[in-house]
Amino acid sequence: MANFETPALREYPVIPLIHAGVMAESKPYVAKPEHQEPLGFPGKLVDNWESVAVKKLGELVDESRALRVFLDTCVKCGSCTDKCHYYLGTSDPKNMPVARQDLLRSVYRRYYTLSGKLFPKLVGARDMTKEVLDEWYSYFHQCSQCRRCSVFCPYGIDTAEVSMAARDIMDAVGVGQKYSNEIIGKVFKIGNNLGLPEPALRNTLDGLEEDVKDATGVDVKFPLDEKGAEVLLITPSADFFAEPHIDGLIGYAKVFHQAGIRWTLSSHASEAANFSMFIGSHENMHKVAIRIREAALDLGIKRIVVGECGHAWRVAYSFWNTLIGPFNFLDPNYPVPQHICEMTYDLIQRGALTLDKSANDDKIVTYHDSCNVARATRMGTMPGGQFVIPRAVIKACVNKFHDMEPGSINESTFCCGGGGGLLTDDLMEIRVKGAQPRMQALKHVVDDHGVNYLAAICAICKTQFAKVLPYYKYPMDMIGSVHGLVSNAIQLGTKE
Amino acid sequence: MPAVTIVYAVLFYVATAVLVGGVAYKVYVYASTPAPLKIPTTPAPTTLLGVAGRMLREVTVFESLFKSNKWIWLFGIMFHFALLLVLLQHLRYFTQPVWFWVVLEQPFGVYAGFLMVVGLLGLWARRFLVDRVRYITSPSDHLMLALLLAIAVSGLAMKFVFHTNIIALKQFFLGLLSFQLEPLPADPVLLIHLALVATLMIIFPISKLLHAPGVFFSPTRNQVDNPREHRHVAGWSASINNPGGR
Numbered sequence: 001m002a003n004f005e006t007p008a009l010r011e012y013p014v015i016p017l018i019h020a021g022v023m024a025e026s027k028p029y030v031a032k033p034e035h036q037e038p039l040g041f042p043g044k045l046v047d048n049w050e051s052v053a054v055k056k057l058g059e060l061v062d063e064s065r066a067l068r069v070f071l072d073t074c075v076k077c078g079s080c081t082d083k084c085h086y087y088l089g090t091s092d093p094k095n096m097p098v099a100r101q102d103l104l105r106s107v108y109r110r111y112y113t114l115s116g117k118l119f120p121k122l123v124g125a126r127d128m129t130k131e132v133l134d135e136w137y138s139y140f141h142q143c144s145q146c147r148r149c150s151v152f153c154p155y156g157i158d159t160a161e162v163s164m165a166a167r168d169i170m171d172a173v174g175v176g177q178k179y180s181n182e183i184i185g186k187v188f189k190i191g192n193n194l195g196l197p198e199p200a201l202r203n204t205l206d207g208l209e210e211d212v213k214d215a216t217g218v219d220v221k222f223p224l225d226e227k228g229a230e231v232l233l234i235t236p237s238a239d240f241f242a243e244p245h246i247d248g249l250i251g252y253a254k255v256f257h258q259a260g261i262r263w264t265l266s267s268h269a270s271e272a273a274n275f276s277m278f279i280g281s282h283e284n285m286h287k288v289a290i291r292i293r294e295a296a297l298d299l300g301i302k303r304i305v306v307g308e309c310g311h312a313w314r315v316a317y318s319f320w321n322t323l324i325g326p327f328n329f330l331d332p333n334y335p336v337p338q339h340i341c342e343m344t345y346d347l348i349q350r351g352a353l354t355l356d357k358s359a360n361d362d363k364i365v366t367y368h369d370s371c372n373v374a375r376a377t378r379m380g381t382m383p384g385g386q387f388v389i390p391r392a393v394i395k396a397c398v399n400k401f402h403d404m405e406p407g408s409i410n411e412s413t414f415c416c417g418g419g420g421g422l423l424t425d426d427l428m429e430i431r432v433k434g435a436q437p438r439m440q441a442l443k444h445v446v447d448d449h450g451v452n453y454l455a456a457i458c459a460i461c462k463t464q465f466a467k468v469l470p471y472y473k474y475p476m477d478m479i480g481s482v483h484g485l486v487s488n489a490i491q492l493g494t495k496e
Numbered sequence: 497m498p499a500v501t502i503v504y505a506v507l508f509y510v511a512t513a514v515l516v517g518g519v520a521y522k523v524y525v526y527a528s529t530p531a532p533l534k535i536p537t538t539p540a541p542t543t544l545l546g547v548a549g550r551m552l553r554e555v556t557v558f559e560s561l562f563k564s565n566k567w568i569w570l571f572g573i574m575f576h577f578a579l580l581l582v583l584l585q586h587l588r589y590f591t592q593p594v595w596f597w598v599v600l601e602q603p604f605g606v607y608a609g610f611l612m613v614v615g616l617l618g619l620w621a622r623r624f625l626v627d628r629v630r631y632i633t634s635p636s637d638h639l640m641l642a643l644l645l646a647i648a649v650s651g652l653a654m655k656f657v658f659h660t661n662i663i664a665l666k667q668f669f670l671g672l673l674s675f676q677l678e679p680l681p682a683d684p685v686l687l688i689h690l691a692l693v694a695t696l697m698i699i700f701p702i703s704k705l706l707h708a709p710g711v712f713f714s715p716t717r718n719q720v721d722n723p724r725e726h727r728h729v730a731g732w733s734a735s736i737n738n739p740g741g742r
Contacts, residue, residue, distance in 0.1 A: 073704070098632050102632065154554070282533075322723070324738055
């Protein structure tokens with residue numbers, strides 16, 4: 001399957017000894033000028049790139065308290081060293097969060113701290129050289145920005161912020177990552193990550209209406225650009241055609257149908273994902289997100305609901321109000337935005353949905369907390385609602401549910417290995433190896449409880465697991481949408 | 497006045513100015529650097545009071561560190577609390593009359609010095625024994641531990657072996673507080689101890705010791721989780737002006 005070895009799954013998780021440099025060759029394809037320029041980045045490495053990079057770093061530190069504090073306060077205690085799934089899966093010490101941060105911190109110290117200017121060797125400060133840049137390109141594309149390290153850091157240092165800054169600097173000197181930047185360009189040009197134009201989208205949705213009609217005999221609508229609808233659904237474009245994502249989309253539609261909520265998708269804002277977060281570019285993040293405000297105003301909707309997508313939910317929950325708010329034109333009786341799981345959960349609580357758990361009796365289910373949902377957002381009103389609500393939705397739809405071990409769920413959840421802009425075939429090795437801690441925890445519930453369904457609420461997680469599960473000898477269709485379970489359980493025709 | 501007294505008086509004025517001025521400057525920089533986006537590590541408190549509680553737990557019982565690694569937590573909390581007790585005990589050299597609670601704290605402060613040494617040795621041992629920690633350790637990390645350990649050991653040495661004229665020492669520091677020079681006992685161990693402490697004060701604002709003020713400014717820990725309820729803007733995000741709406 002590939003020219004690397006899939007890590008072994010063991011009886012107990014093992015913290016590996018360090019093996020320096022084993023992942024040094026892992027690098028994603030570099031963005032071409034046509035991928036760079038639409039985002040406002042130089043097409044290739046600029047001439048005086050060293051000074052551009054150093055200057056950009058200074059600007060980023062000046063405009064972000066997080067970055068400044070994180071670069072200053074690390075004491076190298078070692079607390080984070082065994083927390084990154086990429087370290088656990090590869091044993092490359094530069095995948096330890098602190099070592100990854102140090103790739104950038106060493107440059108910050110050299111140019112922006114007294115001790116680094118005076119005694120670079122003593123405090124581990126380094127000049128901005130091509131060697132350093134190459135190392136950044138390799139290892140800042142081995143971080144999925146999952147924030148697991150930030151949970152365990154005594155100062156809350158979040159490597160995600162550091163890797164976003166590093167990628168922003170690399171883009172500024174003309175060394176971007178093809179995968180993320182090409183996708184952002186597609187959003188600007190066509191409206192979604194997949195480059196699915198409006199007619200194709202309409203066609204897909206019509207097809208889904210027919211499929212659901214054939215399967216259930218019920219006319220479940222998949223409306224597009226319907227003015228005056230109550231809810232605008234913003235969902236990752238993967239939901240429109242990828243497996244198992246599409247089962248989730250069918251699930252949302254069935255929920256809207258049974259609850260009698262008029263909803264619509266938008267061809268102008270047909271993408272929840274916002275890869276600009278991965279590359280730390282707030283200008284592009286705003287530009288991608290503003291389409292949603294425009295669509296909401298144009299369609300005259302009252303509520304925005306967000307489909308199953310991890311980083312998109314982070315952008316939506318944490319950043320939308322800042323970036324594309326205020327939302328004073330929406331119904332204040334509902335959270336803005338609302339997660340699809342929040343909506344379904346509320347409807348279940350109110351008895352608005354008829355769910356038959358036995359429809360999922362062929363499945364023994366576990367739930368993968370997606371990193372951005374778990375550690376960067378909330379659902380409901382209580383802290384930790386992001387753990388409770390999706391599980392409550394699942395448990396309302398299935399009879400057999402088993403959680404994975406405590407150190408691998410909730411706030412301690414392991415990333416799928418494909419987040420943060422790494423979901424590309426040119427990074428297959430790091431993706432497979434980074435999935436090892438999650439697969440390890442999965443193995444235990446498979447062995448102990450016969451789990452055969454891994455439910456998730458993130459488009460990236462779903463694609464990643466479909467790809468890496470076979471490397472670990474599990475079937476690729478083991479991964480599914482939470483709303484795929486809802487879709488199976490919901491009894492249409494009972495509430496009309 | 498002996499030269500050594502003058503040198504140490506100047507040293508401590510300079511060290512105090514650097515420590516106070518340096519930390520104040522850093523705090524000012526942290527406080528005035530905007531946090532344009534909401535990035536609390538969740539689950540996070542949804543109220544300001546909740547955040548105060550989270551921060552209090554973080555700086556008193558090292559909550560996150562406890563979740564992470566029991567050995568670092570054990571040695572870390574041992575060192576930090578012992579240091580706190582020792583510092584409080586040292587207030588007796590700067591107050592006349594000595595505050596009553598400092599008198600009560602005295603015996604704890606004295607023995608805390610030993611705990612400090614144990615904690616530091618534990619933390620230092622990890623830098624050699626754990627390959628991951630060895631990998632991330634810079635020379636400055638060793639030096640910092642060496643400095644702290646030397647301060648603790650020289651202090652304990654004076655307490656239990658090479659006694660100094662503690663009355664004269666106190667006169668020296670009380671004198672400094674009122675800008676008067678009193679002779680400093682010229683005992684070698686005392687001079688070493690004081691020089692090391694002054695060094696620590698001077699490097700504080702330019703080293704990783706900034707973690708002490710820094711933790712309070714960490715957005716992942718000090719932000720309220722309420723981005724949907726309150727529109728957060730700061731820095732570049734404050735200049736966003738979206739058309740449309742009401």
